[in-house]
Amino acid sequence: MTGEVALAVLLLGPLLAALGCLLAGRQGSTVALLALIAGAAAVVVLWDGMLRTGPIEVRLGGWGAPLGIVLRADGLAVGFLAAAVVVMGAVWAVARHDFATPRARDVFWPSSMLLWGALNAIMVSRDLFNLYVGLELLTLTAVAMVALGRGPGAIEAALRYVLYALMGSLVYLLGVVLVYHGHGTLDLDRIAAGRSGADALALGLMTAGLAIKTALFPFHAWLPPAHAGAPSPASALLSALVPKAGFVMLVRLWFEAMPDATPPAALAVMAALGAGAILHGGLMALRQERLKQILAYSTVAQLGYLFVMFPLVGGAGAGTAGAAEAWAGTQIGAFSHALAKAAVFLCAALWIRAIGSDRLADLAGLARAMPLSCFAFGMAAVSLMGLPPSGGFIAKYLVMRASFELGLPGWGLVLAAGGLLAAAYFYRPLAALFAREPPRVQRTPRLLEAVPLALALAAAALGVLSQPAYDLLQAGAPAYARGIGP
Amino acid sequence: MSAIALPDVLTIVLTGLGLLFFLAGTVGLLRFPDTFSRLHALTKADNVGLGLVALGVALQAETWGQLARIALVWVLALVAAGLVAQLVARAALVDRRLRG
Amino acid sequence: MNALPVVILLTSLLPAAVTFFLPQEQHAWRNGLNLGGAVIKLGLVVVLMGAVAEGIEPEARLPLAPGLDLVLRADDLSLLFVSLSAFLWLLTTVYAISYFGEKPELSRFFGFFSLCVAATTGLALSGTLITFFVFFELLTLSTWPLVAHKQDDQSLAAARSYVLYALPGSVAVLVAIIWLEGLVGTVAFAAPPDLSGVDRWSLTLIFVLFVGGLGVKAAIVPLHGWLPGAMAAPAPVSSLLHAVAVVKAGAFGIVRVVYDIFGVARVQELGLGTPLAVVASVTILWGSVRALQQMELKKRLAYSTVSQVSYIVLGTALAGPFGTIGGLVHLVHQGIMKITLFFCAGLYDERAGARRIEQLDGLGQRMPWTSAAFSVGAMGMIGLPPIAGFVSKVYLGVGAVQSGELWVLAVLGASTLLNAAYFLPLLWRIWFLPPQTEGIGATPIPFAAVDERVPGLVVPAMLTALTSVAAGLFAASAFSPLGWATLIAGGAYSP
Amino acid sequence: MTGSVVLFVVTASALIGIGLWGFLVQAHLLRRVLAFNVVGSGLFLLFGALGWRGGGVDPVPQALVITGIVVALAATAVALWLVGRFAEETGRADLPEDRREDRQEKSSAGGRP
C-alpha cells in the first residue's frame, strides 16, 4: 500500500505543485522545494519497496489492464525517477537565483514541475496512449522553457522544436492506432501476449516518432539550437531528462511489448543510427565556439551511446547474460549521463551569470576565479568521456564486454571511439578553463558552486557504488534483462 | 413506389426549393462585381434557403426538443449572417476609404 | 590484514580529498597532512613487506558491477613497486614543500599530487586487470593538471600532447582487456588465466594492444613523444612523473602482462619475446642518441629516462630468470637514481638558475653536495660499481647470455658507452671547468651568490644518492631490491 | 466491414498522406501547422473508423480521439503563436533551412508595417 501512496505522491505531487507555483507567483520556488522534498522521500520509499517486494503495480481506478490504465514502477522506472529528483533538486538550487523577472519566474517554475510530473508519468506508465499524452505534456513544457531563452535564436529554436515534436507525436500516434486495431488493447503486457499482422508497421511508425522525440541521429537537428538557446538551468533539465523519456519508451516497445516483431536487421539499423549520432554529434561539438553548443551536440552524441545496445539485447544475444549486461550497462550509462550532463550545464549557468557569456574565449582562466565549479565540470566531463572512476565508465565497460562476448565487437569499438571523441571535444573547454589570467568575475556564492559539484560526484559515485544501481535495475527487470531466456 | 406520406413529399419539395436559393446565392457571389452586391446576394438568398431547408427538416422531427433545436439553429444562423454581413461591409468601406 | 592494502591506498586518497578544499594560506595543515600521509604509508608498506615475506597475500574486494570488482591484492611484484613509490613520494613531498615555498595554487597542486600517488599505489596493488585499468586511467587524469600546473602556454601544450598520447593508449588497453575477458572471463593476477583455448592470432593481437597501450606510458620509442615536452612541468612533478609514477606504471603494466597473464613461456612460444626485445633495444639506443643531442639538462634527463625504462622492458622480453631479475631490479634502481638526478636538476635550476648544459660549468665549487649527489646518480646510470645501476646491467647481461640473445649484449655495451657519452661531460663541466661569468653560458644568478644550503631540497637528493649506493652495496641481502626481484623471479619460473 | 467504413478508412489514409505531404514539402510555417492538423484529423478518423462496430464506434477510441483533438489543439496554438512571434521578429514565415534563395518571393497584398 505504501508503494502506491509513494507512486501517487510522485505522479500527482508535481502536478499539484505546478498549480501551486502558478498561484504562488513570488513564492513559486518554495512550493517547488516542498514538492521536491516530498518527491525525494517518495522515491526512497519506492526504491526500498521495490527491492523488498519487486515491482509495484497500480491499477488506476481499479479497472485493470484492457479498459483502465496500469502503472508499474520497475527497476528501470525507479532509477530514472531517482535521477529526475536529483537533477530537479540541483536545477532548483541554481535556478532560484536566475529567474528573477515575473515572466520568467511565473513560467519556469510551473513548467519545470509539469516537466518533472510528465517524466514520472512516462516512466511508470504501461499504456501506449497514456505514454502519448505524457510525452506531449513533456514536449510542451520543454518548448515553453526554450521559448524563455533570451538569446536571438530562442524563438526559432522553440519553433523548430515544436514542429519536429508535432510530427513525431503524430507518427507515434499512428503506430498506436494500428496497435489498437491489431491487438484490441493498449497495455504493454497484453500486447506482448498477442501477435498481429500490423505489428511491424506499427513498431516502425512508433520508432520513427520516438526517434524524432529522442533526437536520434537523422532527426536531431532541433536539439542543439533548442538546448543551447534555452536558459542554462532549463537546458540542464532538457538535456539530462527529456530525451530519456523517448528512449525508455523505445526500450519498452522493442524489448517488452514486441520482442520478436523486430528483425535483427532493424536492431542493427538502430545501433547504426546511434553510431552515426556519436560520430556526427562529436564532430560537430568539436567545431562549436560556445560552451552550451558543445554541450548540446554532446547530448546528441551521448544519446547515440544508448542505442548501441539494441543488437546486443535483442536479436541473437536475446536472453543471454551478455544481453543483460548490455541492458544494465546502458541504463547505468543513461543515469550517469543525466547527472553529469546536468552538472556541466549548471556549471555553464553559473559561469554565464558570472562573466555574461559562454564563448570559450571568455571562459579563459576561470579555474583560478571559480575553482569549485571548474573541478565539478572536470569531474562531470570525466564521466561523460567514460573514463574511470565514473558511471560512464562502468556503462561503457559493461556494454563493450557484452559486445565482445556476443561476437559483435564492432559496436564495442564504436563506444571506444565515442569515448575518444568525447575526450576531444571536452578538452577544448577544459584547456580554456586552465589558462592563466582569470576574467573579471561577478561574485558567485560558494554554495551555488557546490551544486554542480554534488551532481558530478554523484556521477562519479555511480562508478564506484554501481552495485546498488545494478541490483535496483535487476529487481523487477523483465526477463530479457535478467539473462533468463525470453 | 407506394404513395409517399404527405410530410415526406413536402420535405423534399421544401429542401429542393431551399437548395435552389442557395444555388442562386452562390451564382450571385461569383457573378456580381463588387463586395457590397455580393454581400447582398449572399445574405438574402442563403437565409431564405436555410429557412426553407429548416422547415423541410422540421417536418421530420419527432420530438418538440428536436424542433426547438432546429429553430435555434435557424435563428442563430440568421443573426450570425446579419452580423457578419455588417462587419464585412464596414471593413470593405474602411478599406476603400484607405486605398481610395 | 586484508584491509591493509585499502588503508595504504587511503593514506594518499584522504589527504588528497582534504587538501583540495584547504585554502592557500593553510601551509602548515597542507604540508603536515601530506607528509603525515607519506610517513604512515611508508610504515604500512614495511608492515606489508613483512606479511608478504611470510607468504600472506592480503586481498580486499569492492564489487562494482557483475564480473567487475575492484580488487586490491599485495603480492611480491606489487610490493616492489609500492615500496619504491612510497619511499620516493615521501622524499618528493619534502622536496616539493621547500621547492614551492609560497607560490600560488598549492592546494590544487598537492591535491592532485597525492591523487597521482594514490593512483600509482592502487595500480601497483591492483589484483585484477580491470582494477589496474581503473587506476591506470586515474593516473592519467591526475597527472594532467600537474603537467599543466604553471598554466603557461608551454605547459598547456605539454599537457595537451600528454593527453593526445595517453588517451588512445588507454583505449587500446581497454579494448585488449575487454577482448581478453570476453574470451577467458575476468582476469586476476593471482591465478593466471588458461589461454590454451584461445587462438594464436587473437592472443598476439591482444599482446600487441597491451604493449602498445602500456608502451605509451613506458615511453617506448614511437610512443614517447609526450615525455620530453612534459619537462615544462615544475621539478617535483617531472621527478615524480619520470622516476616513479607515470613511466614506471607503463613498465610495471608490461611486466604484469608478460608474467601474470601470458606467462614467459607463452610469450616466447608466440614468438613475441624477440620483437619486444628489439623494440626495447631500439628505444634504448634511440633514447641515448637523442639525449646526446639535447643541450637542456632536463630534456637530456628525459631522453635518458626514455632509454632507461626500456631496460625493464628488455629484461621482461629475455627468457630466463636472470633477464627477469635484471629487468625487475632496474625498475627500482632506475627510479632511485633518476629521481636523484632530477632533484639535482631542480636544485641547479632553482638555486643557480642553470638550465642549459653550459651553465653548469664550475657549479661543483658553489654547490658541492648537490653536485656530489648528481655525480653518484650519473655514475649509477652509466653502470659503474658499486652503485645500483651496475647490478641491473650485470644481471641483464647474464640474462642475455642465458637466453641466447647475444646481440642484446652488444646493445647493453653500446648503451653504456652512450650513457657515459652524455653524462661524463656534465660531470667534467661541474667539477673541472671554471664558472662562466658572462655571455650565453653565465647563469642569471651571479656565481658568488649561488647558495645551495636549503635543507628541504638538498637532503632528499643526498638520501636518494645514498640509497642508490646502498642498493648496490647490499644487493645480496634479502631485503634489498635485488632480493625482492629474485623472490619474484623465483615465483615466475616455478611451475 | 461494411462499404462505407472501408471508404472512411481509405479516405482517412489518403488524408494522412495529403497532410504528411503538405507538412514535408511546404516551406511556409503556417501551412505546415495546417498540414499537421490535417494529418491529425485524418489519423483520428482512421482510429474511429477502425473502431466501428455495428451501430457506432467503440467508446474507447472515441474518448482517445477527443483527448487527441484537444492535445492537438494545444500544440497547434503553441505552434501558431510561435510562428507569429517568429514572423514579428524576423519578418519571414519560413525556417532558415527551408529557404531557397532562387525562389522568387511574391509579396502578398498585406500592408507593410
Place this chain on the structure above:
Amino acid sequence: MTVLFDLVLCALMLLAALAAIGGRGLFRATVFFVAYGITVALAWVRLGAIDVALAEAAIGAGLTGLLLLGAVARLRRAGAPEFPVRAGLVPALAAAGVAGATGWVALRVPGAGGLWTEAGEALPLSGVENPVTAVLLNFRAWDTLLESIVLLAALLAVWALAREEEWEAPVGPPLHARPGGVLEGMARLLPPVGIVVGVFLVWAGASQPGGAFQGGTVLAAVGLIAALAGLVALPRPDSGSWRTALAAGPAVFLLVGASGLALGGLLLFPPDWAKAMILTVEVFLTLSIAATLALLVLGPPQPRRMP
C-alpha cells in the same frame, strides 16, 4: 443510398483538404481548412460517434480555424512574405508510402474487436450512462487529467512568448470594435444563449453525447465574443482570479483522484459515489477548459499599440 452520401462526403473532404494545403493564398487555405473541419465532423456523425463530431466541429474546425485566422492576420501585420506552393517528389513518395502502408495494413489485418464489450460491462459501475464520458472520466481518468494539464502547459508556453516588458500588459490582439456597434450588440445578445447551450452540453454529457471539453469550448467562444467586443476587460497573465480559474479544474481533479487513495485505489471512483464525483470534477474542469481555451486564442500579452 447512404454509401452515395458517404462517397460525396469523402470526396468533399479530400478536395477541401487539398485546397487547404495547396491553396494559393493563406486566407483561402484557412477558409478551406474550416470547411474541411466541418466535413470531418460530418464524417464522425456518419460513423455514429456524436461526441467526437461535436469535439471535431467545436475544437478541430472552430477553435483551430480561429487560431489560424488570427495567425494569418498577424503574419500579414508582420509583413511576412507568402510564397507559392512547391511540389516535391521525394516527400510525396514518402507520404504516399506511409499512407498507403497504413491503409493497406488497416484493411488487410483483421481488427481485434476493441474494448466494446468490456466498456459495456463496466458501464453500470462507472456512474454515467454515456460510455464515452465513462471512459474519459472514469476508466481512463488519468489520461483526461494529464490532458487538462497539457492545456495549461500550452498556455504557459504561449505566455512565455511575451517580451519581458509586456508581461503586465493584458492579453489579446489590439481591439478595434466600435463602441455601441453591431459587434457589441451581438456580444450582449449571444452570451446568455451560449452559456445555456454550454451548460446543457456539460450536463447532458453524463447520458448523451456532450461533455466537459465540448461544453468548455462553447463557453470559451462566449467569453471570446464578450472580450473581443470590449464588454469584458481583457485579462492580464498575473491576475490572481484568472489563474485560480485556470488551476481550479485540474486541482479538483487531482484532489478527487488523490482522495481515491483513501477509498482503496488511486483515481478510484466507487460506484455509488461515482456520479457525484464525476459531476463535480466535470463542472470545475469545464470552467478551467473554457478559461484556458479562451486565453490560448487570445495569446500572449501584447502592448496596446494600434496597427
